[in-house]
Amino acid sequence: MKFDKVHLLALAIAAATGSQLATASQADSKGFIEDSSLNFLTRNLFWNHDRTNGAHNNREWGQGFRLDYVSGYTQGTVGFGVDASAYGLVKLDGGRGYAGRAGVLVPDTEGATDNAGSVGAAVKVRVSNTELKYGNNLRPYNPVFAPADARLVPGTATGFWLTSSELEGLTAEAGHMTAAKDFNSTNGDDNFYAAYSGKSSDTVDFLGGAYVINDQVSVSLYGAEYADIWRQYYVNANYTYPINDEQSLNFDFNIYKTDDEGKKLAGDIDTTAYSLAAAYTIGAHTFKLSYQKNDGDTPFDYLGMGPGTYHDSIYLANSSQLVDFNGPNEQSVGVFYNLDFASYGVPGLTFGVRYISGWDIDGSKMDASSPYNYYGSKNSEEHWERDFDIKYVVQNGAAKDLSVRLRQATHRIGNGASDSSSDQVRLIIEYPYEIF
Template identity: 50%
Template sequence: MKLSLWPALPLAISSCLGQMACAASDNGFVEDSSLTLTNRNFYFYRNNLNNPGGQNYRDEWAHGIMLDYRSGYTQGTVGFGVDAYAQLGLKLDSGKGRTGTGLLPVDADGRPEDEYSEAGGAVKARISRTELKYGNLTPLNPVFGTGNARLFTSSATGFQLTSNELKALQLDIGHFTAGNDSNSTNANGALKALYAGVETRSVDYLGGSYALSDQLSVSLYGSQFTDIWRQYYGNANYTHALGEGQSLNLDFNIYRTNDSGQSLAGRIDNTTWSLSTAYRFGAHRLTLAYQRVDGDEPFDYLGFDQQPGTSIFLANSIQVLDFNAPNERSWQLRYDLDMAPFGVPGLSFMSRYVSGDHIDDSHYDGGPNGAYGRYGDDGKRWERDIEARYVVQSGKARDLSIRVRQASVRSTAQVARADTTDNNEVRVIIEYPLSIF
């Protein structure tokens, strides 16, 4: 299977041209333009435990300023437009020996940069409800998703085609050749298999989602990391109303990954899945989830030069850990509270606990290019997260958000060395988006 953007493009265009709705109804290139200025203030502290000879803690505070412009489309059957962005990151506090959170770039001496900036953009064309973009893009899907967990969003260079021509059906096709990490100014950076640490020269994907009803939707995706793997993903999501203010949601995700081409990360034979159920009653939501990895290598996904992407749509991939180690089984219990019914709209709380065990890669055989095999056997770990978030609902500060996140991680010794050392961390994120026009 070779995934490519180009065969799908003429099909989408010819389908569109056959419809009377192809005539654009947009106001125009300028009239539909938007410009948003976002300020994001981010404090990140992580205290590493049981880490002899390693870095004791990471402590960085940074401020980001992002300007995002999105044009409308020229009028006519085929509309053209452009998107552009500029961003500036400023160091507020950090120093040598305290880096590594991913908020700031680090120089050759191990010192954080005082500032960093970049600009980029993309050109786009649209026919009816089918859109093609090329440039610095931020796709988000189960097999290729850029990250937004640090000061800026990581991006990738390539093509993306999205289509909503058919009711309830969304299609997404992409071809990407380079990445730009969230704390980097290099638009020609690497695209990697994150846990293997192996680069690929290109990534192709094809997929989409379909809403069978207001309650049930399904998704299917496939991707190819050239000379590393082919990965397939499926999802089913169902919500059932139980009565006034009550509902039950079931969400199932599954990935199948096999090595391909030159197998630069070694042999891969991995099936990973998760099932979660969430019961909502009034202001409360209670979630129970189970996740399982069947394979002697971890479930792996997109990475950039240093930071991970977000193409791990599994229930137990949370703040710090992914619970994706070889043969790992994990359970999650989560509670969410929305304070709006109690007279404080915009305020919410969340707490969760995930426990994983049965970690075992003692039978791993990756061949001459094997890039995994570090976890040992009988491994265990857990993570506890607590979060509070408030979003201003009205007035001049409307949409200003304040988010405080705390996490604690504990693992058996071999798992900690292979993945993430025991730690306690705090993240404080203040963000204010301002629509200029």
Template identity: 40%
Template sequence: MNTALRFSPLFVALTATIPFNAQANEEQAEGFIEGSSLNVHARNYYLNRNQLNRGEHDNREWGQGFLGKFESGYTPGTVGFGLDVHGMLGLKLDGGAGTSGSSILPINTQGDGEPGKAHDSFSTAGAAVKLKAFDTELKAGDLFLTNPVIAGGESRMLPQTFRGVSLTNNSFAGLMLEAGQASFTKPYNQSGHRRIDTFYGALPDDRQSRHLNWAGIAWSGVPNLTSSLYASELKDIWNQYYFDLDYTYKVNDLVSLNPGLHYYHTQDTGQALLGNIDNNTYSLHFTVNVGYNSLTAVYQRVNGNTPFDYINQGDSVYLDNSQIYSDFNGPNERSWKLKYAYDFTGQGIPGLTSIVSYSRGELDLTKVDPNSVGYGEYWYNPEGENARHWERDIDLQYVFQQGTLKDLSVLLRWASHRGSQGYPQTGSDADEYRVIVDYPLNIF
């Protein structure tokens, strides 16, 4: 497999805008060993999904994951060199034939296409070399990425990683610039790497995109105001652009208001392997915080005859209505959400928080091109002008504040989803709950 990296004109043009300071930051000479750290993250994950549609198997999986990260400091000098190394191990605690398939564990597919027995264990390891000079850091290898256009999925037992190169710059206060290119990904429930693909648009192996380029700016130069702008190119599939704006206005010491916007524009490019794409998706939120209470109202809209698509298994869905089960991102979908959150510090229980939300969406599937290479076969429905679905979610989390278990967290999640009968595009009828126990441990 050829893993050579090739940089497109979009990537080169965007990375060329990243500035370099005239003088090196002497504080970076912390030492390869002196500035190093070793952390282990243990995550115990249980997921039980009760499928209510006839013919669909229930999913029940339980696993224990371990992620170890060693991050070195930098060697002294104008250009510092370093190394990041990580290892992952996933162990099956439960997940027999017929109940697997929730995506926590890798499974063997039976001859009839039905989910088989989950693997007893899976593991992977990776490394990235890094250079730092003039407030600019370059990494090449296996990367943990988190931004609106390429974010590794972290919603299961182990995280997703990407193989490529990234560049970040922090020369200016309140401004972060980044760019990069990735050609392969390690999904969160697999050991090996594969080409980067999209969540909805399935393509054969010989028709996959070769790489994804991205560049972006994150700004926080004004108190209580943040904004970011990103561009990405998934070669021969799409160009995707993202913008957000978030502001918090403090009325007084007790009350604050928080309006915000997330916006994506996605358009096909190159060979257009997934066909014609012209999609504008946005979400608007408004939150009122009063003491330990917050109430949020959301409106989200997909303007386009394809769904809002994103990197497979990734978390690059920076939309307010991306929920536990559904992202409410179907073609021509409008959705609303009401969310209430409470911090039990107000009751003298610091570390205990809760969230309750209800979301409802309506899709128009009649305008989808039935001949679309990537989306038509599944999403087109000549009678789906008012396909609807809703989701109800409850989170309850406690983070230990002190003692031997300090920073250990226990998260309980419940979700119920219902869709219009006869429209599989709205998602299955399902009830699920998850129990997630996280224990981060700093070795040094």
């Protein structure tokens, strides 16, 4: 079905008034002040990325701060409110030629600024279980538009965001986004990007939602248009089979279809990317196998909110810390293991490891003028990635909810020129504090 931006937003409004994403009911409103909250988050992030082929290394360390105020709604049939946020970061280390490339700090002509900050706000209105927001600090998170929160401060967007949950089990949302602020920027007027091509769009529209059929089965469907770049569609089906109180099987299927749109700023695009994952959980242990395939002569691409940055709008099973295994015609398989130490007397401690191997990357059929042509003419590129992740969250006491997380990833290229072999370490320390 072909649709333009006006038709998309109109359809979204119509759909959402009969559907959303866990929006509370206006009938339960206690008032603008009575239902308000103020939360403070500090995040310390050290990021070290070493490349083995002589390319630039990335090493940055900073301290981030976030203050989020969320008002309640005025009482009555129609409720009104406001949300506001303040973001700040301080450079702790990032000199000697390493700063400004990891996306942790805000770059300047000398590498990275010593400190930076920004503010944002949104007005909101609610009727029944349907909510509409307009502002410049919106943070939707869905398969086709998901600003990342993996650096010191999150990416945010300007625009309209509609959410609704009128029918039990059915959640829906729609958005018309007109400007972006990246996680390493204080400029709220940036464009949106097709991350792998580097081409930008000034408008993104999306529409979609999820339906929980029962405790075991859920499905979701989304569509998005990045103006003059692509139209993208997404479907997910998730099924959990409970074997007994200690064991279960889960099957998760994701598929994206992406076609070029309008002026085709990123060139010809016709990709179908999908993944299937099967997970077996027994007590504290989860074992998962996954298969992923991109059927198309360009890579599967997704949201960027600044030049050279990548956000979270990729729900494929093998998307990983360093690479996404989404090259043209690429296939990949993954093996995952996760352990929750609560069963062994250490609640709050979790551990994960995964290994993913990709092959058959073939950029030889790509148009020579494509912005993706850095894949070159090789038709058998291979690579692999291995990740470790350990996290501990303090369970009680004065430091309750303080978390420490260590992530390490290794990526190696077997043959090919589209990426580099590299090693990365991230150390993240967070402390959330509820002021009221």
